[in-house]
Amino acid sequence: MSPPFNVCEPLFYSGLMDDPLLLVRMRPLGRALLLDCGQIQHLAKRVLRSIDAVFISHAHMDHFMGVDTLVRHVLVSPRTIDLYGPPGIAERFANKLGAYEWNLAEDFWCTFRVHEVGEERLRTVEFAGPEGFVGRYAGERAREGRTLYANPYLRVDGVFCDHKIPVLVYRITERAGFAVDETRLATAGLLPGPWIRELKRLFFAGNLNAGGLRVAHRSDGGVVEVWEPEAAALYEKIRATQRPASIGYFSDIGMTPENRRRLKELLHEVTLLIGECTFLAQDEARARAAYHLCSTDVNALLDELRPAWFLPMHLSKSYLGQSERLFRELEPPPGTTILRLPERLTPRPLIPADLPLAARGRG
Structure with a gap:
């Protein structure tokens, strides 16, 4: 794991x-x-x-x-x-x-x-x-x-x-990370759509407080787009707890x-x-x-x-x-x-026998 x-x-x-x-x-x-x-x-x-x-x-x-x-x-x-x-x-x-x-x-x-x-x-x-x-x-x-x-x-x-x-x-x-709770989304009367991708883009750009976006709302007559002026408040309403x-x-x-x-x-x-x-x-x-x-x-x-x-x-x-x-x-x-570590990971120090003969002055 x-x-x-x-x-x-x-x-x-x-x-x-x-x-x-x-x-x-x-x-x-x-x-x-x-x-x-x-x-x-x-x-x-x-x-x-x-x-x-x-x-x-x-x-x-x-x-x-x-x-x-x-x-x-x-x-x-x-x-x-x-x-x-x-x-x-x-x-x-x-x-x-x-x-x-x-x-x-x-x-x-x-x-x-x-x-x-x-x-x-x-x-x-x-x-x-x-x-x-x-x-x-x-x-x-x-x-x-x-x-x-x-x-x-x-x-x-x-x-x-x-x-x-x-x-x-x-x-x-x-x-x-960016995560939407589907239950909270439905409770708010919102429908998935391209606006979630835009909300995600604003989240990772750190621009949730920069403005709003158009959001798909469920209505009796079908689907309507509504302007949500505060992206940060919108995300807080639908985000998943993590x-x-x-x-x-x-x-x-x-x-x-x-x-x-x-x-x-x-x-x-x-x-x-x-x-x-x-x-x-x-x-x-x-x-x-x-x-x-x-x-x-x-x-x-x-x-x-x-x-x-x-x-x-x-x-x-x-x-x-x-x-x-x-x-x-x-x-x-x-x-x-x-988790387990071996006792040592760093290389051991060199000893004379590790060196080639030329480096020991005998070549």
Whole structure:
């Protein structure tokens, strides 16, 4: 079974023990979003060049070190890439870029627009490639609820949790598709016709509030066309009730009452939940000390959040070769399916015996 996404194609480019790396392809756009950015050297350049926005949970090395590789592969693309992260992320990004010389910068290089997320405001700093990636303050704005990023097909919401530092938890929600309820259509005395195609066109163009259209009404004398002045109100009258598909993502959080409350508010009944399970049940004390989760914690969260699918990730490498123990300990509630990852997906490091003789200086 596959999660029922219309717009999103979630691709987890990591194994169970690798640095977390979630890429979400947006099918209608042919573009992608990236959640966290640890080791990414195994991603193809064309994959990295498809990324429009990056969402960093926090700046620990295994979630942020891959930004250097990302810059390396996209800097000659003449476009703007958005990056979201906790307070201080712009300064850390500037420190990364400041470690390199940019004296050969070209006018067509890309720009990074870095957004520092606060509880109530977003502060933006731009790093323009043609200017050698010097950071320039670009303003700030009030947050509109939890939403950080949106396009015509989806939105990304975020809230803070605690890992002894602020950590962002994300939810990607697809825009509801166009759907007409035939019962509501009949109750309103309306008949199907070409006007529904026009209504659908206005819906996907985001123009439902732009005006009205002629609609086929049932009458005693047959069918009459009536001008409906508000397309938005018309669609609200006949639309089918639906729950848009969604993806939840959390990593590196402590099992605290406040974290649980925030997770439930943001991630309740998401379609696909991707979350850390760093320790097994026997190591609950280690989880508490490190502000991570163990399998017992994850079971409690699954019972509260009730996702349709759950993908565990970020298992400690101290359990190498023992990952089956994790899947035996996970006890999802009815209606939740556990997805499995292999322990490792990223290539192993090269050793001397892997190199051809010429590269070893013996040819």
